[in-house]
Amino acid sequence: MDIDVIDPTFTRLVESRPPLDCIAQGISFGEGPVWDRREQCLYFVDIIGSRIWKYKPGIGREIVLEPTGHANGMTFDRDGRLTVAGWSGRSIWRIERDGAVITLVTHYQGKKINTPNDIVVHSSGAIYWTDSPNGLLFGGMVPDDAQQYIDEHGVYRLSPDGKDLRRVIDDDFYFNGIAFSPDESLLYVNNSADIQHIRVFDVHSDGSLGPGRLFYKPKRSEPGGVDGMKVDVEGNLYTTGPGGIHVLDPNGRLLGRLRVPAHCTNMTWGDEDWQSLYIATIHAVYRTRVKVPGVAVW
Amino acid sequence: MPWNFERVAGPFRGATMGLAWDGSGMLFCAVDEERILRFDPETAAVEEFRKYTQRTGGIAWGPDNILFGSQEAGRRVIAFMPDGSARQTAYKIDGCFHNQPVDLVVDRSCCVWFCDPHSVRRPPGVFVFPPLPHASVLRLERTSHRQWSLQRVTYDTVAPRSLLLSADETVLYVAEGEVEQSGPRELRAYPIASDGSIGRFSILHSFGADYRGEHRGIVGMCLDSDGNIVACAGSRKSGPGPLVYVFTPSGAVLETHELPTDLPNRCAFGDANLGSLYVTSMDGCIYRGTNIGRRGHAAPFVRVSPQAV
Numbered sequence: 096m097d098i099d100v101i102d103p104t105f106t107r108l109v110e111s112r113p114p115l116d117c118i119a120q121g122i123s124f125g126e127g128p129v130w131d132r133r134e135q136c137l138y139f140v141d142i143i144g145s146r147i148w149k150y151k152p153g154i155g156r157e158i159v160l161e162p163t164g165h166a167n168g169m170t171f172d173r174d175g176r177l178t179v180a181g182w183s184g185r186s187i188w189r190i191e192r193d194g195a196v197i198t199l200v201t202h203y204q205g206k207k208i209n210t211p212n213d214i215v216v217h218s219s220g221a222i223y224w225t226d227s228p229n230g231l232l233f234g235g236m237v238p239d240d241a242q243q244y245i246d247e248h249g250v251y252r253l254s255p256d257g258k259d260l261r262r263v264i265d266d267d268f269y270f271n272g273i274a275f276s277p278d279e280s281l282l283y284v285n286n287s288a289d290i291q292h293i294r295v296f297d298v299h300s301d302g303s304l305g306p307g308r309l310f311y312k313p314k315r316s317e318p319g320g321v322d323g324m325k326v327d328v329e330g331n332l333y334t335t336g337p338g339g340i341h342v343l344d345p346n347g348r349l350l351g352r353l354r355v356p357a358h359c360t361n362m363t364w365g366d367e368d369w370q371s372l373y374i375a376t377i378h379a380v381y382r383t384r385v386k387v388p389g390v391a392v393w
Numbered sequence: 394m395p396w397n398f399e400r401v402a403g404p405f406r407g408a409t410m411g412l413a414w415d416g417s418g419m420l421f422c423a424v425d426e427e428r429i430l431r432f433d434p435e436t437a438a439v440e441e442f443r444k445y446t447q448r449t450g451g452i453a454w455g456p457d458n459i460l461f462g463s464q465e466a467g468r469r470v471i472a473f474m475p476d477g478s479a480r481q482t483a484y485k486i487d488g489c490f491h492n493q494p495v496d497l498v499v500d501r502s503c504c505v506w507f508c509d510p511h512s513v514r515r516p517p518g519v520f521v522f523p524p525l526p527h528a529s530v531l532r533l534e535r536t537s538h539r540q541w542s543l544q545r546v547t548y549d550t551v552a553p554r555s556l557l558l559s560a561d562e563t564v565l566y567v568a569e570g571e572v573e574q575s576g577p578r579e580l581r582a583y584p585i586a587s588d589g590s591i592g593r594f595s596i597l598h599s600f601g602a603d604y605r606g607e608h609r610g611i612v613g614m615c616l617d618s619d620g621n622i623v624a625c626a627g628s629r630k631s632g633p634g635p636l637v638y639v640f641t642p643s644g645a646v647l648e649t650h651e652l653p654t655d656l657p658n659r660c661a662f663g664d665a666n667l668g669s670l671y672v673t674s675m676d677g678c679i680y681r682g683t684n685i686g687r688r689g690h691a692a693p694f695v696r697v698s699p700q701a702v
Contacts, residue, residue: 123521124519124521143521228445229517229518231445231447232447232466232467232516232517232518233517233518233519233521234468234469234484234490234516234518234521234522235490235521235522237467237469237481239480239481240478240479240480241467241471241479241480241481242445242473242477242478242479243444243445244477358519360519377519377521
């Protein structure tokens with residue numbers, strides 16, 4: 096894979112010509128990749144295909160769940176339960192260890208939520224996710240009820256006990272990717288609408304957030320945009336963007352780009368050393384290698 | 394007798410489209426505002442009927458108080474349900490996504506006929522599904538399992554903009570062609586066979602061009618109680634200007650009436666006994682002609698209010 100070196104320190108993070116292996120293709124909208132440390136396998140979704148796939152290196156892939164309600168972002172909670180941003184299902188749900196599917200959230204203040212996009216779980220057990228109405232609109236992913244009821248686009252937080260649901264950000268549009276810094280003191284959230292930027296928020300001890308600060312705004316010279324984001328153990332932020340994956344230092348400075356030859360949607364760290372980066376694109380999932388491990392998923 | 398139009402609402406942001414009479418008020422689309430609004434002729438008040446309508450530009454009543462809408466941005470025909478929800482209909486034909494619907498009618502069998510042209514405005518989001526290689530009139534039909542299926546109706550259109558059924562539903566009228574797109578701008582009449590297929594079309598009216606440019610064709614149509622086609626067309630840029638035309642079913646021009654707005658879009662009858670004609674426009678306003686000496690045809694599922702307004 097080609098890379099663009101913007102800052103010389105980028106070569107400390109990636110090889111000059113990192114590998115790019117296609118591990119899955121023939122999907123109609125790849126998203127939601129997450130690595131399962133317990134089973135050492137990758138989960139990802141095909142949104143339009145309404146499937147959750149599991150990929151085991153050296154073995155292959157299989158369907159875990161279908162239909163999914165066009166599920167989107169996924170992560171694991173501390174108990175190893177796959178926790179899902181339901182997108183067209185207009186819900187947050189998870190798969191218990193025994194395989195049971197549990198719905199966690201469908202409404203906010205009595206109104207049906209829009210379409211949850213991406214999701215992270217804090218070490219406290221609190222679940223944060225992005226929610227915008229865009230899933231009501233995109234062909235092939237539309238829910239049974241395509242009406243938007245909540246005006247605000249938002250980022251929501253569900254308390255660890257599942258009883259307190261709050262909207263913690265609602266001052267922007269089309270919230271999409273979401274990621275914590277390694278020490279969880281910062282939350283990165285992006286805007287995938289035309290404005291295309293990433294903001295960063297201080298995370299308070301009670302789970303609330305401080306005001307957002309602009310962190311990064313890519314130049315839109317090529318196809319692609321900010322979507323999924325992940326952070327490595329040094330606090331470097333990897334985000335999808337025009338032309339591939341943009342790698343930013345903790346100050347929001349662009350270090351370089353991984354030139355993935357497809358429209359990237361999201362990514363996750365994986366393999367035992369967390370030094371593989373699994374990249375979901377519209378029609379395929381790729382794997383590359385980096386020198387600095389990513390933040391492990393529970 | 395000239396028809397006198399007055400502006401009764403607006404301007405709203407962007408063009409107004411629509412329209413659908415609900416028995417006591419006129420629903421219309423404020424397309425750029427992503428809203429369907431309702432004009433009450435008794436109070437002159439405008440209220441929101443539905444928001445987040447994804448550039449719905451055409452609306453028509455179906456059974457059970459369902460309002461169908463053609464969503465250009467949503468790239469679908471949507472059913473606005475009485476409970477406030479919105480249900481998607483079929484969006485694939487021969488395994489491919491259709492284009493971006495702009496106008497629709499509902500027949501008495503509850504089939505939804507709609508114009509499905511290509512649009513210069515791309516739908517939002519990642520462009521996964523290319524447009525169809527054709528721009529046709531399509532028809533949504535209910536299967537025996539209450540699912541929607543999609544049928545292609547026309548095979549010779551390149552830019553259908555508006556459509557209408559005759560009162561006995563044996564003729565499909567199609568306004569074909571857009572300025573600055575290839576192909577003519579004309580009003581066509583297609584005979585409808587009992588199996589729903591259509592025959593070869595007749596041209597009822599053809600719009601020309603002059604040194605100022607191509608004449609803007611029909612953007613919206615409705616039927617009067619005599620079976621005549623009432624149509625909005627034209628612009629001040631070229632041709633005879635923005636007009637309401639009244640065509641006989643064979644295409645003779647019975648009347649034309651000047652409009653006080655450039656670039657008229659859709660028209661529909663409303664008010665008591667469907668005795669007034671409402672017109673939407675690119676200027677974002679709603680106009681109404683009263684005492685016009687014509688009444689609207691009560692199409693299936695259209696409610697007629699006999700009371701005076």
